[in-house]
Amino acid sequence: MIRGRWLLLRKLLLIAVTGIVLTLLAAQVVLHSENKAIAARLSEDTRQLEEQFRQVLLTYAFATEWTARSLAREPEQQLQTLADEANALFLYYPSLQRILVLNHRFEPVFSRAAKGQPVLGATEFSDTPIASKLAQQPLRPHAQSALAGSLAEAPEDIVLAAGYSNTDEPNFLTLVVDIHRLFDDLIRSEITEGYQVEISMDSQAIYRFAGTDELRAEWAVERPLKFASNEWQLHLWPTRERLDAMYSASVLLVLFGGVLLSLGGLFLGWRSHLLQQRLDARQQLVKHATQQLRHMHDTEDRLLFLSDHDALTELPNRNGLLRYLEQQLAEAQQQSSPLAIMVISIDSFRELNHALGHLIGDEIIKRIALRIQKVLPVGAFIARTSTESFVVVTSSADDSTNLALAESIRHSVTPQLFIEQHEIYCSASIGIAYASDADYETDSILYNADSALYSARQQGYFGIEFYHSEQQLELKQRRQRLQALRLALESEQLELYYQPVVQLRQSSIVGVEVLLRWRTPNGELFEPRAFLELMEQTGLIFSITDFIFKTACQQLALWQKEQQRSLTISINLSLRQLTMPELPELLTHYRKRAQLSAESIQLEFDESVYLQLCRSHKVTVEQLKQLGMRVCVNVTGVSNSLLEAIRYCPPHVLKIAPELIAEMPNQAVPTELVESIIRLAHNLRLQVIAVAVEEQQQVDFLLQRNCVLAQGHYLAPALPVDKLTALLQQPFTVQQQRPSVL
Known part of the structure; x- marks a missing residue:
């Protein structure tokens, strides 16, 4: 009973609070709307005032231009006419303070002043602002305007002047306008009662029609008043009485209506509570049983779905693929109908996953899955079988049709992905196999497709390959070489060679480049290009990277101790190595262990790797530079992409590629490229190293x-x-002689 009353009290309290909050919010909305309307009205009044101001000054400018044209026809007669009509002009233009006619030396040849205006003391006005404008364009057809300067008593007054001439030298008709009186007449005739106005120039008030600044900070509307090169700032705001009169009774009506609605809500809440108590007792058991049954069914359905589907993309998983293939292969064998599968692997996805994190990696997979599904024909089956692999099953045995579908899939993966703040580019390699080549056996067709995928990867990114029997031999040889590499690492068959970096002017060795070699038990020596890709596709890359850093740092420390001089060591890194999360920690560990300075270690990678890092992995480059180690890039020319990358991720050293040095200086194009790289390095204050120098002519060059x-x-x-x-x-x-060293 007590709990029921407490629930009722809480419900009524919630209704009351909600009613009050909604009423206040509604009142605030109405108040905000009225404030906007008032602000709009103030802005419109200032706009109209601005238009009236311009119209008034335009009439002054017209009078100046018209009078100047009259003087140009018959100067002597018109000057007499002007003297006779001056009082009429002062009467018609109440803000007109003085009429002057100045000769070309800006000396007054005619002067009339309004009643009460003092006589001007100066005899020539060449130092006034209007004089400099008239000197530049003396016979401009339109009137010019500027501050009056010494032509008036008040510094804020302005003049309107127009040149005319029917002789060799121009004269100037000049009208001096009392800007304070002009503003006063304009404000008193145009401004509604209850408005307050201030006009300033250069942050100084020159006219004020206001009794209090109480509402100025909150309601003042500022608008520039411009005429020719003159500019003033108009500030307009209402008095308290005027502001109160501008509000309507809408806010009070909303408050009153909100109170009535809140009271009605309290009554309805009390009635609904009574009805709810009656229903709750009857429905509680039914509701509880229904929820349990629904939850049980949902759990069973989800478990059943996940047994055959991928949780991330909701595509069939490997189990779902095997079930589908068993059924389709049996039917295809009975009916002798075609069946093909495509294994699609996202290139370097593991590196992306390590570099960007699993959340972004999951988003990449989901988007690529959607892209692939959009280009599949009707009736095609797709499954996700591993972290970066998809399998598509089609009912076509035509090579051209399957190749066209593979091309469509590959092109759908290529466009960049924008995820959070990353711009990501992906590519896919595709292996295609036919059921007829696998005797309609599930394991065989999957094995054949994997063999074709391996051959496609050998082509580089974007590879597409059909299965043929020779691929099984290639895959077998790859496994044998992988096993041999594992044994080589365990039995210390891997060696490091070092090529000196020579300072040509001083004829001295200033550094060495680390080069990995694999010496087999029979004495055969392999360079990295024969086994590097295989290492990167397996977990061996970490162990071999660890071996290189450890051995190279220890050897450099030993050489520096023996030689008593500073040497640098350059270590080549692939994209797979650069995106290893452990790389910064590994470098720091072995450098400190060997007691080497960070500047003595140089990390080197190819131009293509550098461009990809700057495009998608800028954080990796910044991390390496924060370690204090030097960054070196092997370049093959000066391209826009390279310049853009250097702009955002500048390296320390540029290396000129061997293929350019080999044809230099005999071939014109490579020679120009080499010179452009050298100039670029010098302009950016980067070191530059030439690689593969093979003759004295190249040294001299x-x-x-x-x-x-x-x-x-x-x-x-x-x-x-x-x-x-x-x-x-x-x-x-x-x-x-180099051979004597060997």
Whole structure:
């Protein structure tokens, strides 16, 4: 009983509070609307006042121009006429203070003043603001305006002047306007009672028609009054009495209506509470049972759905794909009908996922799934089978049809994705296999499609490949090489070679570049391009990166201690390595362990990797630079994309690509490219290093263009640790024979 009363009291209190809040909000809305209407009215009044002000000054300007044209026809006669009609002009234009005719030296040849105006003391007015304007355009057809200066007593007064001439020298008709009286006449004739006005110039009040500033800060409307080059600021606001008269009774009506509605709501709330108590007792058991039953059904349906579908995209998962394939393959075998599957893999998705985070990675997958579904033909089946892979099943055995569909899928993935503040580009590799080549067996057709996908990835991004029997052999060889790489890492078959970076002018070695080598048990030596891609596609990349950093840092510390001089070491990194979340921590750990300065380590990557980092992974570049380590980019030319990237993520060093140095200086185009890269580096105050220098002619060419750092077999080849240590211990000259070092 007590609980029921408390619920009733709480409900009534809620209704009362809600009614009061809504009433106040409604009143506030009405009040806000009326405030806007009042502000609009004030703005309209100031606009009309501005128009009247311009009309008044235009009449003064017209009178100036008309009188000047009359004087130009017969100056002597018209001057006499002007002297006779001056009083009429002063009467018709009450703000007119003085009429002057000035000769070309701005000396008055005619002067009339309104009643009560003092006589001007100056005899010539060449230093007034209007004089400088008239001197520039003496016979301008329209009247010119400026501050009066010494032509009037008050500094804020203005003059209107027009030139005329029927002789060799121009004369100027000048009308001096009492701006204070002009404003006063205008305000008193145009402003409604209850308004207050202030007009200022250069933040100084020159006219004021106001008794109090009480409402000025809240209601003042400011509008510029412009005429020619003169400008004033008009401030208009109402008095308290005028503002009260401008409000209507709407606010009070809203408050009264809100109170009545609140009382009605309280009554209805009390009645509804009584009815609700009667219904609750009867419906409670039914409601509870219904909720339990519904929850049970929802849970069962969700579990059943998730057993065959991907939770992120709600596409069929691998289980759903296998069920579908078993049914479709059986029917296709019985009816001898075609069936093909496409395995679609998002290139480098794991790197994107590591670099941007799993939330953004999930959003990428959902959007790409929607894009692929839009281009699929009617009747096609799609499933998500792994983190970055989709499988499409179609009923076509025509290569051209399937190739066209694969191209459509690939193009649908290509456009950039805008997620949060990231602009992301993706690509897809696609492997295609036919059921007939797999004897209509589920495992075989999936294996064949994976083999085709592997071949497609060998083509680089955007690869599309159909399955053929030779791909099984390639996949087998890949697995064998992967196993051999694992053993090589465990048995320390990986080695680091070092190629010196030579200072050409000083004939000295100032740094080394780290180069990874794999020496097999039979003595065969492989360079990274033979196994780097395989490492990046597996978890070996982290272990090998750890080995490179550890070994290179230890060796550099040993050389610096032995040589008692500073050396730098350059380490090449791929996009996969650069996007490893552990990279900054790994670099810092081994650098500090070897007690090396951050400037002695240089991180090097290709131009394509650099552009992709600056486009999609700017944070990675900033993290590396915050570690204090130098960033080096291998460039093949000066493009707009490169310049844009350098602008936002400037490196420390530019390396000229070997393919440019190889044809330099004999080929014109590579030579121009090399020179442009050198100029760019010098202009941006970056170091520049030439790679693959193979002859003395290239050395001379580089020195002539002040490129003093170079690498190449002609200078010193890539050497193992012991041979490079021996080279560092002896005097070095550019002309020495490289083979003797080996």
